[in-house]
Amino acid sequence: MKTSLRNIKRGTGLSAAVLGASALVLTACGAPPAEEGGSGSPAAEATDYRGCIVSDSGGFDDRSFNQSSYEGLKMAEQDLGIKISEAESQAETDFGPNVDAMVQADCNMILTVGFLLGDVTKEAAADNPETNFAIVDYSDPEFTDNVKPIIYDTAQAAFLAGYAAAATSETGKVATYGGMNIPTVTIFMDGFADGVDYYNKQKDANVELLGWDKKSQNGTFVGNFEDQGKGKTNTLNFINEGADIIMPVAGPVGLGTLDAVIEANADGKDAKVVWVDSDGYETAGKAEEFILTSVMKLMGNAVEDVIKTDTEGKFDSTPYVGTLENGGVALAPFHDLDAAVSDDTKSELETIKKAIISGDIKVESKASPQQ
Template sequence: MKKTLQRTLMRGATVGTVGLSATALLLTGCGAAPEAGGSASGGATSSDYTACMVSDSGGFDDKSFNQSSHEGLLAAQKDLGIKINAVQSKADTDYDPNLRSMVSGGCKITVTVGFLLGDATKAIATANPNSKFAIVDYQDPTFPSNVKPIIYDTAQAAFLAGYLSAATSKTGKVATFGGVNIPTVTIFMDGFADGVKYFNEKKGKSVQVLGWDKDKQDGSFVGDFKQVDKGKVLTQGFLDQGADIVMPVAGPVGSGAGAAINEAKAKGSDAKLVWVDSDGYLTAPDYKSVLLTSVMKTMSTAVETVIKDDKDGKFDPTPYIGTLDNGGVALAPFHDLDSAVSADTKSELDQLKKDIISGAVKVESKASPKK
């Protein structure tokens, strides 16, 4: 399974957001039954096969992990000729009924997106052993054998982003904040902070990280993935304290950070933004002019591959773990701000990536996936 994913991961992280066809009913709130019926056994023909997806409350237009995962479902529909069904959850209370609707509607495999769906996925999968499930960004050793986790060691790529941010900062202060204090958020913040620390050690500098204390596992959080205005307020607070690079780890709330930095730029600031999950240059183009880089998880390709394997009768509950080595996580290009990154820093990042892959540089987080 791992080899299959490695071969296909770098086909591209972004498929492009397109509309669902008549065979792909996109719903909001509690889901209706998908079109295709039957059991969840593999090896079905394309016409018999329906793959489904349930978002968390961020929805499929979050410019982040829900959107990227959904693009993988759309790619599977196009490339494999299958039917799909997707439902957007409006609140946490929608997870259980949305999952039940997928099972009752005959989905061959249902992909759930995000840490917040972990408990509901486990409960529904346990109650329906003949249905297959995959879950993005959640791992539980007590999952039944019909669940495949799709998880990422994002601390590795975030480490590179932290080093880059420290090297690029002109004020000697950078910042990060999260949506909710959960492992799939704090793993970014841990990696970012350690990348800054590593830069300081190598260069004899003292760049500060605002918003996160790795040792205490505490910092600045919005409290959810919805309050864009609060993300803007937090970012403005960091800018007021002197930070000139901010990495929000908060799904759609990252737009608030981008808006604050755009406004600061209009007033003469040189502040920059680091996006997460997807390449923000593509998914959040309003912030192109201030986007330094993105810490990417190639979720779309992994989702499509898991669906293909199940359709081909090759479902495997072994967790897929995205790393720098297999291309599951990566640092995005610098795009319009390429000239803001020195040649020396680019060279150092290339070597640092190699050192992380080889194990010469250890990147560790309490939230790192268990192999």
């Protein structure tokens, strides 16, 4: 008995090794995948300017801020003919070495992504005054004047999404959940909650928001930005509780929500999704017909802008704050679900947008950038 078990184990080890080896051989036979490395196109070699980017542990394919920032740098490479270098961090221990490697690579501008890189960026900027830095989604009063923070008042666009969702909901219940309880996530949820509240006040309605309580700053969170299965479960729970519009603020976890919504619609329910960060209709890759709208954070444009100003020698360290006014944040079009949103609602959204820009409506979140 014991011996046979051991033999099985040994057999498994061996076959695993053979499997691994044959996998290698198979890879050798197949066509090599296109490398997305930073070798760059030598065609547009107009300048010696080098823009560099260091991701946080999410990597450049996170369908969230790392990816959008990276795309911004790519755009700058194409449009401005600059050279780029990139360093993807696998873990937080890589941040310091990666930023240092970029300093050594003689980058003119080093772009870091996320609050986790805040300390590293602050130190590197203080040590290397000739190099310019920009950091996405983080600001620190102690930054030296060669750091430009790129931050977003996402709550403004989320407010519009909340209003649109409340106006479109047929069950009178909408829902949201986050990846983690961190400011860059909860700012979406705060804005969404305010938008729903505003609709209730204006229309004397009683649309309920599940998954987030703005007062206690607590709600439903997955606990990471990877577990799509949990995103799906959360969404199905919300749908069973009667919600028909769900906003996942969890990067790729939101794909689980799309799966759940596809299932729910196949079952005859009418569920929709509000996507975040980018226009989900174009980027999510599935369930486009159920995406009501998206709360967009247009990081790519901001990144390209910051680099453009720097190549022109006009770098300054005033934080770039993306708002509805400067188009840094926006509500995406309704695309396929255009008919689901009444014309009244659409014109009200325009009015609200103007009111937010003029300051008549104040969207406040604990997570909003302090200026």
